[in-house]
Amino acid sequence: MTKISDLFTSSRRRFIGGASATVALASSGLAIPTIAKAAKPVKIGLIHPATGWAAYPAAQLRYGALMAIADINKAGGIKSMGGAPLEALLGDSQTKPEIGAAEVEKMNEAGVHALQGCYQSAVGLAASAAAAKYNIPFSIDVGVSDKLVQRGLSNVFRMADGYGRIARDAATNLGEINKMAGSPAKSVIIVHEESEFGTGTAKLMTEALKPHNLEVIDTIKHSNPTRNFDNIALRIKSAKPDIVMPINYPGEYVLLAKTLRQQRVDFMASYSVLGGGFNFKFVDDLPQIAENMIDVNHWYNPASASGQAMRKRTEADGKYFTFEVYCAYMSIMLLADGFERAGTTDSDAVNAALATSEIDVDFMPYDKTKMVNGQNTGSRAVAIQAQKGDVQIIAPSKYASSKAVFPRG
Amino acid sequence: MLTAAVLNGLMYGAIYALVALGLTLIYGVLHIINFAHGAMLMLALYSAFFLFKLFNIDPYAAILIVTPASFILGYVMYRWGIGKLSKGRDQNILLITLGLSIILENAALFFFTGDQQTVNLSYGYDALDLGFVFLSYPKIISFFASLLICALLWALMSLTDLGKAIRAVAKERQGARLVGIDVEHIFAVTFGIGIACLGAAGCMLLPIFYVDPYTGNIFVVIAFTIVVLGGMGSIIGALLGGFVIGITESVGGLFLGESLGQIGISLIFIIILIFKPTGLFGSKV
Numbered sequence: 001m002t003k004i005s006d007l008f009t010s011s012r013r014r015f016i017g018g019a020s021a022t023v024a025l026a027s028s029g030l031a032i033p034t035i036a037k038a039a040k041p042v043k044i045g046l047i048h049p050a051t052g053w054a055a056y057p058a059a060q061l062r063y064g065a066l067m068a069i070a071d072i073n074k075a076g077g078i079k080s081m082g083g084a085p086l087e088a089l090l091g092d093s094q095t096k097p098e099i100g101a102a103e104v105e106k107m108n109e110a111g112v113h114a115l116q117g118c119y120q121s122a123v124g125l126a127a128s129a130a131a132a133k134y135n136i137p138f139s140i141d142v143g144v145s146d147k148l149v150q151r152g153l154s155n156v157f158r159m160a161d162g163y164g165r166i167a168r169d170a171a172t173n174l175g176e177i178n179k180m181a182g183s184p185a186k187s188v189i190i191v192h193e194e195s196e197f198g199t200g201t202a203k204l205m206t207e208a209l210k211p212h213n214l215e216v217i218d219t220i221k222h223s224n225p226t227r228n229f230d231n232i233a234l235r236i237k238s239a240k241p242d243i244v245m246p247i248n249y250p251g252e253y254v255l256l257a258k259t260l261r262q263q264r265v266d267f268m269a270s271y272s273v274l275g276g277g278f279n280f281k282f283v284d285d286l287p288q289i290a291e292n293m294i295d296v297n298h299w300y301n302p303a304s305a306s307g308q309a310m311r312k313r314t315e316a317d318g319k320y321f322t323f324e325v326y327c328a329y330m331s332i333m334l335l336a337d338g339f340e341r342a343g344t345t346d347s348d349a350v351n352a353a354l355a356t357s358e359i360d361v362d363f364m365p366y367d368k369t370k371m372v373n374g375q376n377t378g379s380r381a382v383a384i385q386a387q388k389g390d391v392q393i394i395a396p397s398k399y400a401s402s403k404a405v406f407p408r409g
Numbered sequence: 410m411l412t413a414a415v416l417n418g419l420m421y422g423a424i425y426a427l428v429a430l431g432l433t434l435i436y437g438v439l440h441i442i443n444f445a446h447g448a449m450l451m452l453a454l455y456s457a458f459f460l461f462k463l464f465n466i467d468p469y470a471a472i473l474i475v476t477p478a479s480f481i482l483g484y485v486m487y488r489w490g491i492g493k494l495s496k497g498r499d500q501n502i503l504l505i506t507l508g509l510s511i512i513l514e515n516a517a518l519f520f521f522t523g524d525q526q527t528v529n530l531s532y533g534y535d536a537l538d539l540g541f542v543f544l545s546y547p548k549i550i551s552f553f554a555s556l557l558i559c560a561l562l563w564a565l566m567s568l569t570d571l572g573k574a575i576r577a578v579a580k581e582r583q584g585a586r587l588v589g590i591d592v593e594h595i596f597a598v599t600f601g602i603g604i605a606c607l608g609a610a611g612c613m614l615l616p617i618f619y620v621d622p623y624t625g626n627i628f629v630v631i632a633f634t635i636v637v638l639g640g641m642g643s644i645i646g647a648l649l650g651g652f653v654i655g656i657t658e659s660v661g662g663l664f665l666g667e668s669l670g671q672i673g674i675s676l677i678f679i680i681i682l683i684f685k686p687t688g689l690f691g692s693k694v
Contacts, residue, residue: 051515053623055523194668222667225627227618230417231662231670234410234542251525251619258527261534262545286529 039077039084042339044069044332045107047100047117047127050092053225053251057119057276057324061141062090064328065116067313072336080343086336093118097126104130112136113345114335116328121145121196128156135347137338137354141331142298142324144274145196149374155347157354157374159330159361160298163197163274166381167204170273170296173383173395174243175212177294177404183213184407185242185268190219191232191256192247201247201273217241226252229259237265246272253277257289268407269294274381281320283386290386292408298323299382299393300363302401307363330361334369365399413542414663415656420548422655423555427610428628429635429647430562431603437642438579438599441499444506446632447625448513449604453479453611454620455521461528461615468528469550472612479608484601491600492593517622527619547616558609559648562602566644575599579642631658634678640688649689653677 046065048058069086077083089112091103100123104115114137118124124143131138132153140148140158144166149158161169178185188209192198199221206216218239220232229252236244244267246256254277257270270293272278278295300307300321310329311321319325338354339345357376359369367378383395385404392402428450435443443449456475460466466474491509495501536543566572577585578595586592610628618624635654639646654674661670681688 050523051518051623053621055518055622056525057523059523220666223671226667227627227631228417228421228659228662229667231410231414231659232667234413235663238410251621254525254527254619258533262536263543264536281524285527288529288534 039082041085041087042078042081042114042345043087043089043107043110043112044335045089045091045103045110045112045115045117047091047093047103047107047115047123048119049095049123050090052095054095054119054249056250057142057322058092060319060322060324061117061119061328063314063317063319064325065141065332067310067325068329068332068336072332078336078339080340081345084339086332091117093120093123093127095120095123097123100124100127101130103127104136108134108136113339113347114139114350116141116331116335118143119324121148121200124148125196128153131155135351137335137347137350139331139335139354141328145200146375147196153374154355155351157334157357157371157376159334159369159376159379160327161379161381162375163201163204165379166274166296167201167208169381169396170271170383171205171208171212171214173296174209174214174271177383177395177406178212178214180404181406186213186215187217187239187241188214188243188245188271189236189239189241190216190245190247191236192219192221193224193249193252194221195224197249197274198247205245205247205273214243222248222252224249224252226255229256230263232256233259233263233265236260236267237263240266242268244270246270246275249276251277254282254286257293258286261289270408272296278384278386279320279322280391281322283389283391287386287389292385292387292405294383294385294394294404294406296381296383298327299365299384299391300326301365301399302393303399304362310363326363330359330364333359333361365393410541410663411660414659416539416542416544417548418656418659419652420544420552420655421659422652423552423648424610424613424651425628425631425635425655426648426651427555427558427606427613429632429639429651430559430644431606431610432629432632433636433639433642433644433647434562434606435600435603436636438575439502439596441502441506443600443603444503445509445513446506446607447627447629448510448517449479449483449625450607450611450614450628451517451620451622451625452513453608454615454618454624455517455526455611456608457612457615458526458528458620462526467530468612468615469554472554472609475608475612476605477608479611480601480605482601483604484597486604487600488593488597492596514622521622523621525619525621528615530616533616545617551613551617554609554613556648558606559644562606563644565602571598631674634674636688638677638681638688640690643688643690646688646690 048061050058073085077085093100104127115131116139118127119142121143128138132155135155138156144163146162146164190202192202253275272295275295283290314321337359338350342349342353355371357369370377382393384391385394393399394404432446457468457471460471491505536545574590635650639650657673661673
């Protein structure tokens, strides 16, 4: 494994995947207390698609994870282990499940104590299954398939929501928004990418929308990448749905939104679920397209001081505050808390500690952390909308920072 | 919807043809597959993007900058890089271009990050209303500009002394050398023209697509199919191949869905390899 010593020191220093790399934070300029240097480091493997079409979200995930590791080390490391610092080993899944699993093997040989990843559900499924052979604690930072935590693996944990609950919440929120507007919307077309994430979410949404009197009149699947969305736009145009519901990754999300505009497709709202491209960058880059688009996704709590501080810090580093940053951050917090309470790197003890986690992530709009079969039941996704160049939470009402603009006008 | 799909296929097909043109030209003369083709397209896209972002130069106007700059880059790269390092062995050129693509993609990832960049043109959403379909102005401009570039390239190859020299080198390099043609110079010029085609293609793709370090590969897979279909080294073949593939992709997507619709492209590739391995227009340059 290649050593990279200073990945985290400034926003200009970016890192290339390709080969697994070790981040020696001790030599990064991030001050680690003297006592921490004496303790053996706790090695955490980060497996993300650092190269390939998902390189951007992967870089954001690494950034968030390394920020958390730096913060924990700065605060004295794992105190119950004599101030042991966290040390990151970087892996590149190249967007391929088999490579993700191979990275687990490499990291196991390198003596990793816990793993985190993988952005794509399909890769997360393969990598966490590989980790289960060695009982290595595995924290899913982003990956929405519920299969990740439904296979009876005692080493897999997820702080953020899975698509089962997200679909239910997304349907409930849409139902309420529609009801408040006098129920003008009746029909939905789902446009989803072809992998586990898109296909699984689309299937769940189709069922979840029924009780809210919203009928899915067509479901359109597309490949990754898709070069041309004109046919899909024309198909949507001829079907005349009230709601268009994209469920896809960043590139295709943006391209679809642009094509719908070019083809003058008229609908009441674009209501995406886990829309990979819906973020501050999208709103900055294409404000006239983004305006009033709605997405249901992982999102930070803008009312919290820690959430705002993290956003400022991220933006000061020249990065957008995307959901990957805080999802990775809180997932590292989960692991660190597990090591802290276990007081050892023994995987049985750490997994047992993680299973009873009660960490407070006040920068997220979450209830108290409670793990049930590896899934945090206190998490929730929220409905967000681009409004006047910013992103506002519009549902649930407890966290709403603005009212929904629906129909979009 | 079918007519709309065919029209959309034609629009995209013209751009695909431009990407394939560089590939087919380089193969036709140098008899090598340029594995750095996708990476070079990515560089062209980033060039157009930064010209727009930093100097507010419209991507279509940027053709006048990016195309000659790409030609110079291609010429220099071959004359003093690929040509010298390969020591005249074709397999070395393959390895060098493959290595080059890895270096360029990772350099782009390092300097530009994996973030997908897009441009927001003031006329980007204006469209010609044909009643059954809206054709966006960027796609229309790209279509005609691609046709024009193909025509210019055809004229260059058919009507000029340089074109004759290139064709002579492609057919019989030793013979060409004996009659006084600077073969190394012609190789570099051809490589330069191939990369210049990518420069123009990058400028035309940017308004309708996005750029990230791996964007080039999305189009190069298609370009390889077009080159096989049209015939390696054929300009007309590349253009017609581009149209066929563009329409196949579009109509396939309409009837089979965007996911399964791609199967048509693979089928064409296989059928051509089985029944007419030289492609529709042979290997003439």
